[in-house]
Amino acid sequence: MIKRNIFFLTAVLFLCFFEGTAQSTNLKKTQAKKTAVFSNVSYIGDDQVYNDNPLKSDEFYTPILQGCYPDPAITKKGEDYYMVCSSFAMFPGVPIFHSKDLVNWTDLGGILNNVAEFNPHNTGISEGVYAPGITYNPHNDTFYMIVTAFSGGLGNIIVKTIDPVKGWGSPIKLDFGGIDPSIFFDDNGKGYIVHNDAPDKGKELYEGHRVIKVWEYDLNTDKVIPGTDKIIVDGGVDLSKKPIWIEAPHLYKKNGKYYLMCAEGGTGDNHSEVIFISDTPKGPFKPSSNNPILTQRYFPNDRTNKVDWTGHADLIQGPNNKYYGVFLGIRPNNQNRVNTGRETFILPVNWSGDFPVFENGLIPMQPKLKMPTGVTNKTGKDGFFPNGNFTFTENFTSKKLDYRWIGLRGPRENFILQTKKGLEITPFEVNIKEVKPTSTLFYRQQHNIFSFTATVDYKPESEKDLAGIVCLQNERSNYVFGITKKGNDTFILLERTEKGQSKIIASAKIKITNSLRLQVKAKGDRYEFSYAANGVDFENLGGAVSGDILSTNIAGGFTGALIGLYATAVNDAHPE
Template sequence: MNRTIKHLFSLFILAASLGLVSFTVLRNSEAIKPGSDPIFKKAVYTGNDKVYKDHPLQEGEFYNPILQGTYPDPAITRKGDDYYLVCSSFAMFPGVPIFHSKDLVNWKQIGHVLDRQSQLDVHNTSISQGVYAPGITYNEQNDTFYMITTAFAGGLGNIILKTKDPMKGWSEPKKLNFEGIDPSIFFDDDGKAYVVHNDAPDKGKELYQGHRVIKVWEYDVENDQVIPGTDTIIVNGGVDLSQKPIWIEAPHLYKKDGTYYLMCAEGGTGGWHSEVIFSSDSPKGPFTPAPSNPILTQRYFGDERGAFKVDWAGHADLVKGPNDQYYGVFLGVRPNEDNQVNTGRQTFILPVDWSGKYPVFENGLIPMKPTLKMPEGVENHTGENGFFPNGNFTYEEDFTGENLDFRWIGLRGPREAFMETGKKGLEMEAFSTNITELKPTSTLFYRQMHRSFSFMTEMEYQPKKETDLAGITCYQNERFNYLFGITKKEGKDIILLQKTENGKSEILFSKNIELKNPVALKVEAKGNSYEFSYALKASEFRVLGEAVSGDILSTNVAGGFTGAMIGLYATEGNTAIPQSN
């Protein structure tokens, strides 16, 4: 970008941070010029999981999960025939993706709840910090939607936002006066409201590591604030305190046939994850656990489940669906053949049987299957006409559209701060920061949605010096990632693959090339094996080095709460400089 445009864009960013304007993808094809800033001409992502080949959809079926890739901690609400679903986004920007459906099968992403810098500050935040466990609830009393969440950045803590129409954006956040995490809000039919959340036990009463409690507060709807002094502990530890249950969290309140129900996750978001339910005659308790708990878990099953193995199921929310059939959305993971979790925690759905006193997830206590029967009268249009795809699919982007697909995200800052789209493609301004730093970088991310996939991009680029680099990154976090890109060394163009593990970077392979534009870069994963290749001529891909392990891109190795992502990347602060060839 030329300096005048950069200055104007800086003013735009400042105005946006003050809430004076909102972000849209900029279009100025005249500003795109070859140089040290790369121009990405296209990107193609293709999923190729064996489970979908082995289980082609039959008439009246759809695939589960409904949102593949790192879309964790789902929450759902309904107004009339409209369903809205939100997920955690941590330090991704914009934050809290929101989806809409008419039938719980076909979903469209309509944007993000936190789409302005005035709403979200994750500037120097680890990727697994930021925004946790949103709740979304429609209040019939005032025809208003509420999104409540915990923001582990920017000094916000627990916040709430409102809108009359989720299609048209959300208010500024309001800080709520309580500690803890994972809040959700419940509106009773008498006009009263309550907030429930996870918290630490009272000071001096923690019994073991992982001991948590669930609290409830009365909520002032007029002033949008919890009412001081109304907090009550309604669950201590979990279903059975004598068993030392860990991480009772993600609570939701419901009311059915005059009885109040409290549903929570228990066991931690890992191998012992589950969903449990309690009942009471009052929203403030006391709550009695169901004798049938847990009502959802996959923790009892081993590796014999084969290609479609779902683990970590829990963190759920309920909604009454088509034909008055209840459904529950929840997170789960699909490990690869080496039991590594690279695709992160994904959003699943199951029908719920609530014919008895307590709800139970249908087939939620046996090994899950990759397909579900659709609700009566619903047709499967996933992947068509803007509906979110699932199963195996190919997604292509040439970056010339009026709006960039919502699946493309930034990290720690808005994507518009470093990119422009136009007739020639996507120009990315190279920041001085690089992907190993805990700062905003010039990286446009796409979630890894399959265990086996390919991702190819075509770019025009001419590095000028060793600190210039552009290409792609396979990224779990700033301490665990692969970097595959083109830079300069002693006046020669170099292509290299760098591995960063536990914060230590090493160049695995590098090669002198005669750079011709455009150049194509590709990563192809087959389970835990990742292969990086390049093409200087059309379709003539050459593997750089050899296949490498994807284990550093897994939650198991890297830790945290997110899945791997593939990023289009540029920097003027490159430190991946190979030794002289």
């Protein structure tokens, strides 16, 4: 009896193993047919402003970070500078850069890179995490990054490290509301947090009326001290003029005085930077008589090489003890649209008087600056982040994928595999219009005039399968340019989604015998999508289309346009 039971059990286990192996093999085959392999990617930026303004040996370009890298904050330890930016629902969260001279920057990736601790999986692209602050505390040799996270109920959080290159600790939730926090450490080691908040209940005077609050911070418990909060700015520089959106505060100390610098006017046409002074970190703070200290709002819209929306700044003492300020700004295209998003600029700062002033920050900004004495411009070389016009190529053969490639609402590693043939994307059952993690590897649009070309090896099995390129402003505003199936035929199509409503611009039946080359080119507001079946001769699909839906000021939100290598297993774009 026992032998019979053992025989029966062995047979059952064998059948289960055989069936499981067969299912596993079939699953692998199914996945193999549906995956898309991308290779030979090329991004070429060719903005006229850089062609018209070549660099001399002692010059560098501003912005220093092109594309969607807004809300910069900066700190230093010795000769090492670290700068962070907003990332919203992009993943990993809070990109961080390192420099020795404020000119040449190295991309260190994202600080919030553990999806178990920061998970923007169900947030709109302009939510997630934004407006970080970063501060080095010499009293305990520790870096602090503080930020507002709109996902997972996190709210305002802080993370710490001894070495930003080696990674950061887990988020610590802070017990206060509002947004745009930053942390300051006084000469005696005492900590303070300042942030934007709503006025006290019942005291809001108009739409956009905000306040700046300060809290004392306990370094031993990493918490704000209850009852220490105080409003130190109400409304802005002059409450009688109804200033809007006082935000992005930073505290500094110089010559025994405390300075509070904030953005004012909202992150748009009226954006500016203003500054206040006090004898104590908790005020009262008096505004400078020459505010704003940085803005571009006073100048004609048709000015050459227009830079606008400047503000949301942070100050640092740079090489040779010269002060500099990093801040966000935009470079609109020929239709005054903001497809590259809010970028990180830099200007020298004159702090010879009582108050700092951004040098040439109150006249129309120019595209290039004099380098700090003794610095050599290595941007785009030796691993340093490029700016100006440049070409970025990617074959996905290096062991470490470039940090410029990002995920949306989740880690890129969840859907990519680097192979000898290129980057393999296993599609999620999610399309680009859903507020979920998508199987799309994104690159920021960094120029108003650019081309982005990729080779894709892909054969869809059904109309639910699609792979190709997506140009995305948000989940409700995007272009999809990809390969799919209709009946027994393979098609390439171009779909435009505006305000959540999708329309097929054009489609064409194609026969895929080898890999296909896909390309998107933009010249200002004019975007063109093309494909090459033989890898060389490109055919346009759909003519020239408007990039309006890829602009911040048309589609809304806070991000710049992203270009993605996209695959989905629930395609809803069907050829006509």
